[in-house]
Amino acid sequence: MSAPQRHRYAVVIPTTGRESLLAxxxxLETAAGPPPEEVVVVDDRPRPELPLALPPTGLDRRVLTSGGRGPAAARNAGWRGTEADWVVFLDDDVLPGPWWREQLAQDLxxxxxxxxxxxxxxxxxLPAHRRPTDAERGTAGLAGAWWITADMAYRRDVLTATGGFDEDFPRAFREDADLALRVQALGHRLVNGGRTxxxxxPVGSLLTSVRAQRGNADNAVMRRKHGPGWRRLSGEGPGRTRLHLLTTAAAGLAPLALSRRPALRRAGRLGAAVWLASTLDFAVRRVLPGPRTPAELGRMAVSSALIPPAACWHRLRGEVAVRRRGRMPAAVLFDRDDTLIHDVPYNGDPDLVRPVPGVRAALDRLRAKGVPLGVVSNQSGIARGLLTGDQVEAVNAELRRLLGPFGTVQVCAHGEDDGCGCRKPAPGLVRRAAEALAVEPGGCVVVGDTGGDVGAALAAGARAxxxxxxxTRCAEIEHAALSAQVARTVSEAVDRLLRGGVR
Incomplete structure (x- = not known):
């Protein structure tokens, strides 16, 4: 019987420097089993004055920084810095079991x-001598949660295909569920393993549960990306948004009870009664499973009154932010040479392919939003006998290897005088790419470096x-300033697309 296959894996740990990281x-070092290829600790402190004080370890370890942009950005920095087949994400406050490495190897x-x-x-x-507090029960819910990154192993090629975590999620909330839903939408499965x-x-404070309501802003992002059924798809319960809205609205009516006008006074009294009843119901539901100590009762009373308006405020804030971003493009189509990779005239050698700096990160940001990507490229060298179709495909294969997957790569092999309908600025390439991606050309955005790219987009009804x-000729820039948008870099163009959507 042959020995089981052992997969190459790396461990990525985002951290803000909590003491739990050392444990x-x-x-991780003392667990039995095959060691990781490397451990990548991502320091996500906004402005660290001193490097992380980490103990020596027998594991191959690196420290990266992510500038305090949140766990999604930190995890992205981590997995993009590794080359292992599998990337295992661990939160900095968990403890792998003594057989974790062996169990992980078996899982993979x-x-x-x-x-x-x-x-x-x-x-x-949880404590055996008393009932768990509200904060402890909240953490205990992780035991049954779907696809959380407290301990989650992803294939590296799947992370590449999806662009990784969406950095629109600024806190440790929903960013893991969003990635899981996007991965499943590509036809992949996610499973539970046997490792523990x-x-x-944690010990909760008076306002722990109130501060947690900031996550309602992220719920607005989930609804925009995955539709109203996102809770069911990610294994979430129905939530209390409507009840919190009712409670908050009732509280807003309550001051009318002091009005001199009878009708307003009745409305105020009704509002006060509804607010009191709903707040008491909410508090009782939270108190009954807990230890019912005086301190816990006080926390539940205060936080139960504060949670509904806090939840509504953050949800409103999230919905406003989502609408300000605008609608994402149906697809983004890129010119190849001098846009994605440095131009080498009539290049048929994959070894000469060099990505433009910053392009890979920009593409991954679009992938993380679920935006389909394509390439539209004139390759008249084929018509001129300077290139073969196989050479062009070899260069495009290297493009995919370096910059990640594209939903379609469309090439025009004709010369300038062939009279085809696909050579840019004709619209054929854009229309073919849109058809391959199953989107309408009018919903696409074309990004390129010449007037031909802009002309092809406009002729197909797309934006550019x-x-x-x-x-790029000055006349092309002047014309684009009137009929399209001009950006200094691909990264800037993507930033503006994601910030303002399609106008």
Whole structure:
């Protein structure tokens, strides 16, 4: 009987420097089983004055920084800095079990080819001598949560295909569910493994549950990206948004009880009664499962009154932010040479392919939003006998390897005088790419460096961004300023697309 396959894996740990990180690193080092290829600790402190004080370890370890942009950005920085086949994400406050590395290796050996990710089993130890507090019960819910990154292993090629975590999620909330839904939308499966990881329950303060309502802004992003059924798809319960809205509206009416006008006074009294009843009901539901100590009763009373308006405020804030961003394009189509990669005239050698700096990160940001990507490229060298179709395809294969997958790559092999309908500025390439991506040309945005790219977009009914280079003529820039949008870099064009959507 042959030995089981051992997969190459790396561990990525985003952190803000919490003391729990040291215990995690120790547990990871002492666990039995094959060691990771490397451990990448991502320091997400906004402005660290000193480097992280980490103990020496026998594991291959690196520290990266992500500038305090949140766990989604930190995880992206981590996995993009590794080359292992699998990337295992651990939160900095968990403790892998003593056999974690061996169990992980077995989990990865057992997954089928269509499995994109494997989640560890989360165990939350609760006090045996009393009932758990509200904060402890909240953490205990992680034991049954779907696809959380407290301990989650993803195939690297799947992270590449999706662009990783969406950095529109600024906190440790919903960014893991969003990635899981996008991965499943590509036809992959996610499974539970047998490895065990402990997640200690934190000690909650008076306002812990109130501050947690900031996540309602992220719920607005989930609704925009995945539709109204996102809760069911991600294993979430129905939520209390409508009840919180009713409670908050009733509280807003209550001051009318002081009015001198009878009708307003009745409305105010009704509002006060509804607010009191709903707040009491909410508080009782939270008190009954808990220890019912005086301190816990006080926390539940105060926070139960504050949570509904806080939840409504953050949800409103999220909905406003989503609408300000505008509608995402149906697809973004890129010119190839001098837009995605440096132009080498009539290049048929994959070894000469060099990506334009910053392009990969910009493409991954679009992938993380679920925006389909394509390439539309004139390659008249084929018509002139300077290139073969196989050489062009070899260069495009290297493009995909360096910059990630594209939903379609459309090439015009004709010369300038062939009279085809696909050579830019004709609209054929844009229309073919839109058809291949199953979107309407009018919903697409074309990003390129010449007037031909802009002309092809406009002729197909699409929108365009011109990103000038040294070969872009001044007249092309002037024309694009009137009929399209002009950006200095691909990254800037993508920033503006994601910030303002399609106008």
């Amino acid at each position: 995690l690193l120790h547990a 050996d057992d997954v089928a080819p269509d499995v994109a990710a494997c989640q560890g089993r989360i165990v939350v130890p 990881t402990e997640h200690p329950a 961004f011109l990103v000038p280079t040294r070969r």
